[in-house]
Amino acid sequence: MLSSxxxxxxxxxxxxxQTQGEIMGFRKEIMEYRKEKIRKFMQMExxxxxxxxxxxxPAILEMLNDEKRPVHTSExxxxxxxxxxxxxxxxxxxxxxxMEPQIFKxxxxxxxxxxxxxxxxxxxxxxxxxxxxxxxSHNASNDRLQKAFQHSGETIHRHIRAxxxxxxxLTYRFLKLxxxxxxxxxxxxxxxxxxxxxxxxxxxxxxxxxxxxxxVKQTKNFMDELNxxxxxxxxxxIKNCLAVLESIDELSEMEKAKAAKIFKCEQNRxxxxxxxxxxxxLLWIQDEISP
Numbered sequence: 001m002l003s004s005x006x007x008x009x010x011x012x013x014x015x016x017x018q019t020q021g022e023i024m025g026f027r028k029e030i031m032e033y034r035k036e037k038i039r040k041f042m043q044m045e046x047x048x049x050x051x052x053x054x055x056x057x058p059a060i061l062e063m064l065n066d067e068k069r070p071v072h073t074s075e076x077x078x079x080x081x082x083x084x085x086x087x088x089x090x091x092x093x094x095x096x097x098x099m100e101p102q103i104f105k106x107x108x109x110x111x112x113x114x115x116x117x118x119x120x121x122x123x124x125x126x127x128x129x130x131x132x133x134x135x136x137s138h139n140a141s142n143d144r145l146q147k148a149f150q151h152s153g154e155t156i157h158r159h160i161r162a163x164x165x166x167x168x169x170l171t172y173r174f175l176k177l178x179x180x181x182x183x184x185x186x187x188x189x190x191x192x193x194x195x196x197x198x199x200x201x202x203x204x205x206x207x208x209x210x211x212x213x214x215x216v217k218q219t220k221n222f223m224d225e226l227n228x229x230x231x232x233x234x235x236x237x238i239k240n241c242l243a244v245l246e247s248i249d250e251l252s253e254m255e256k257a258k259a260a261k262i263f264k265c266e267q268n269r270x271x272x273x274x275x276x277x278x279x280x281x282l283l284w285i286q287d288e289i290s291p
Contacts, residue, residue, distance in 0.1 A: 071146075078127050078149030086126065097133040104129070115264070116166045123151070123159055131156060132163040154290075165267060171223065177215060181208075236269040244273065250282055258289040 085093050086101045093101045108126045111117040117125045131149055134140055140148070145156045187193050241263045245256055262268045268288070275281040 072150040072152070074150050076150070078130070078151060079124065081149065082124070082127050082130050085130075096137070097130060098137045099133070104133075111166070116169060117162060120159075123155065128159040128163060131159055135160060165265075168223070175219065177212070177219060179212075236266065236273055238263045238269065241269050241272055244281075245285075248278075248282060248285070251285065255286075255289060259285050262288050 085096055086105065090100050093099065093104060097104055099107075105126070108129050111129065112119070112125045117128055119125055127149065131145055134148060135145060138144075142153050142156055145151075145160075146153055149156065242260060245251070245259055248256070251259065263272070272281065272284065275284060
C-alpha cells in the first residue's frame with residue numbers, strides 16, 4: 001500500500017520498511033509541492049485578470065465611446081451636381097451620362113409621368129437616372145457613386161435597383177419587331193442592294209421569314225430572361241397584398257400605410273406574395289419602406 005503513494009519530484013519509491021516519520025516527511029514534501037503549483041497558477045490568473053482590466057477593457061470602452069463621423073460632408077450634393085450638368089454645356093452631360101441634356105430631361109419627365117420612377121424625399125427622378133447612367137457609362141463602383149452623389153451605399157443601391165426594375169417595362173414598350181413583308185426604306189432605296197433583289201420572290205421571302213423567326217425567338221428569350229409577364233393575374237392583385245399586409249402584426253399602422261404604396265408595382269406584388277417565410281416577408285417590407 002505504501003508503494004502506491006506518488007513519488008513526488010526526484011524522490012525514490014517508498015520501501016515497506018521505511019519508518020512512520022519518513023513517510024510523514026515525504027507526504028509533507030508532496031503537499032508543499034502542490035501548494036507551490038497552486039500558488040503559481042493563481043499568480044498567473046491574477047496577471048491575466050490585470051491584463052484584461054487595464055488593457056482590454058479600456059480599449060473596448062474607447063471603441064464604444066468613439067463618436068461616428070459623417071462620411072458625406074461635401075456641399076457639392078448630388079442634386080447640385082445634376083443641376084450643374086443639366087444646365088451647363090452639353091459636353092459635360094455627354095461625358096457624364098452619354099446623352100444630351102434635353103434627351104436626359106425628356107426621359108426623366110417620361111419616367112415620372114408614367115409612374116415608373118417617382119421623386120423621393122431626398123432624391124429626384126433626374127438624380128436617380130443620373131446615378132444609373134453614370135454607373136453604366138463609367139463602370140462606376142458603389143463607393144465612387146457615393147462620392148459623386150453624396151448618398152449612402154444603401155440609398156445608391158436602392159435607386160439603382162429601382163431603375164433596373166423598370167428595364168423590362170421599357171423593353172416591352174419600345175422594342176418593335178420588324179414586319180416580314182416590308183423592306184427597310186434605307187435598303188430599298190440604296191442601289192448597292194439591288195442585286196440582292198434579283199432573286200426569286202420566294203427566295204427573298206424565305207430569307208426574310210427566317211430572319212423574322214430568328215428575331216422573334218431572340219426577343220422572346222430576352223423577355224423571358226427579364227421575367228416580363230404581360231398577362232394580368234388575380235393572384236397578385238393589390239387586394240390580396242393588402243389582406244396579407246393587414247395580418248402582419250409586427251408592422252405599425254404607419255408602416256402598413258407606407259407599405260401599401262409599393263404595391264402599385266406589379267413586380268412588387270408578385271415578390272411579396274411569393275415570399276412564404278413570414279420573417280423574410282417582414283424584412284422585405286421593412287427594406288422597401290425604409291427612407
